[in-house]
Amino acid sequence: MHELAVTESVIAAISTQLPDSRVVVVHLEIGRLSGVMPDAVRFCFELAGEGTCVEGARLDITEPEGVGDCAACGASFPARDPLALCPCGSADVTISGGADLLIKAVEVADDV
Amino acid sequence: MCETCGCDGGDAARLTTLTAPGDGPGHAAGHVHVHDPVPVPVHGHGHGHDDGHVVTLGQKVLARNDDLAVRNRAWLAERGIAALNVMSSPGSGKTTLLERTVADLSPDRPISVIEGDQETLLDARRLAAAGARTVQVNTGAGCHLDAAMVAGALAALGPPDGSTVFVENVGNLVCPALFDLGERARVVLMSVTEGDDKPLKYPHMFRGADVLLLNKTDLLPHVDFDMDACRAAARRLCPGLRVLPVSATRGDGLGAWYDWLDEVTAAP
Numbered sequence A: 001m002h003e004l005a006v007t008e009s010v011i012a013a014i015s016t017q018l019p020d021s022r023v024v025v026v027h028l029e030i031g032r033l034s035g036v037m038p039d040a041v042r043f044c045f046e047l048a049g050e051g052t053c054v055e056g057a058r059l060d061i062t063e064p065e066g067v068g069d070c071a072a073c074g075a076s077f078p079a080r081d082p083l084a085l086c087p088c089g090s091a092d093v094t095i096s097g098g099a100d101l102l103i104k105a106v107e108v109a110d111d112v
Numbered sequence B: 001m002c003e004t005c006g007c008d009g010g011d012a013a014r015l016t017t018l019t020a021p022g023d024g025p026g027h028a029a030g031h032v033h034v035h036d037p038v039p040v041p042v043h044g045h046g047h048g049h050d051d052g053h054v055v056t057l058g059q060k061v062l063a064r065n066d067d068l069a070v071r072n073r074a075w076l077a078e079r080g081i082a083a084l085n086v087m088s089s090p091g092s093g094k095t096t097l098l099e100r101t102v103a104d105l106s107p108d109r110p111i112s113v114i115e116g117d118q119e120t121l122l123d124a125r126r127l128a129a130a131g132a133r134t135v136q137v138n139t140g141a142g143c144h145l146d147a148a149m150v151a152g153a154l155a156a157l158g159p160p161d162g163s164t165v166f167v168e169n170v171g172n173l174v175c176p177a178l179f180d181l182g183e184r185a186r187v188v189l190m191s192v193t194e195g196d197d198k199p200l201k202y203p204h205m206f207r208g209a210d211v212l213l214l215n216k217t218d219l220l221p222h223v224d225f226d227m228d229a230c231r232a233a234a235r236r237l238c239p240g241l242r243v244l245p246v247s248a249t250r251g252d253g254l255g256a257w258y259d260w261l262d263e264v265t266a267a268p
Helices: A002-017 A038-048 B063-078 B094-105 B122-130 B147-157 B203-207 B217-222 B227-237 B254-266
Strands: A023-030 A058-062 A066-070 A076-079 A093-097 A101-109 B014-018 B027-031 B044-049 B052-060 B082-087 B111-117 B133-138 B164-168 B185-191 B211-215 B242-245
Touching: A002 A023, A002 A038, A002 A101, A002 B052, A002 B063, A023 A038, A038 A058, A076 A093, B014 B122, B014 B147, B052 B063, B063 B082, B063 B147, B082 B094, B082 B254, B094 B111, B094 B122, B094 B164, B094 B254, B111 B122, B111 B147, B122 B133, B133 B147, B147 B164, B203 B227, B211 B227, B211 B254, B227 B242, B242 B254
Parallel strands: A023 A058, B082 B164, B082 B185, B111 B133, B111 B164, B185 B211, B211 B242
Antiparallel strands: A023 A101, A066 A076, A066 A093, A101 B052, B014 B027, B014 B133, B044 B052
């Protein structure tokens, strides 16, 4: 359940950056090949956020598709899993997208 | 509350040092924590919400861990210490492999161990008895070691310059794959009782491996395990991966493992 550690990292990072703010929305990017389950992060966020600046905040998660780059034919293609095969049949594929975990932005209330 | 610094160490990992026989007295315990949060610059902000404003962060979620891992790597490099992150599911034989490795090699080279488990000092005691100075990190509810825990454990361990440090991660093929500890190489272990399709089921772990040890080969006559299929599955994820069949209990194949260790620890 690394999602708890991941969620705690998100909250710690936001608390460090914006210690005196009331956060109303957190925009996260969880790539489909990142190895992190968005639903588990949602579950942890509510629990781990209690008593912090993100308590009660809405979590907005985007999940970019994976991207594979084929060494055989040079094409980039959508990769649904880390074992992606290029449409040309080659398995010599490097994953170049969809593996990132990013805190993109937060929306902060002005009433504090 | 931590008596040393006054921080709330309640959720932190617990740390206990065990000395090897003949290593002199010594016992230290404490919790692992790192105090200086790593600030990441805020890149700017724009307005986009009626009752507030948007702050753009564009920050990696694991930025703090990754930054600490970079510091660990630099600390180790300055001292010529090779740290190896050993990972597997529970029961694959990590501790037995390390026990044997310490017993076989430690007369010629100093080896110390950072031992990760949720609870108990059982594995640390085994490795200390085998001859390695060992720090046990008990993660409590935690399912993996992170770079902060390893930083604390290295400070407690004080490994000599030019030595080898094994980090035996918490038994788990999922979470440890995500956390850079500052290691020089990642050793992934699986046993032949686990099924030759395991790499395909846990791709993140196997994709990041530098070497794969297939342990418990002494049990091959009793289990349905296709060595070639497992090798092929692992190499689909990690082309060119070194795969070494071993039996840590019987000693089979350990020569190739020690050769690999020589290679990876010799490189600066």
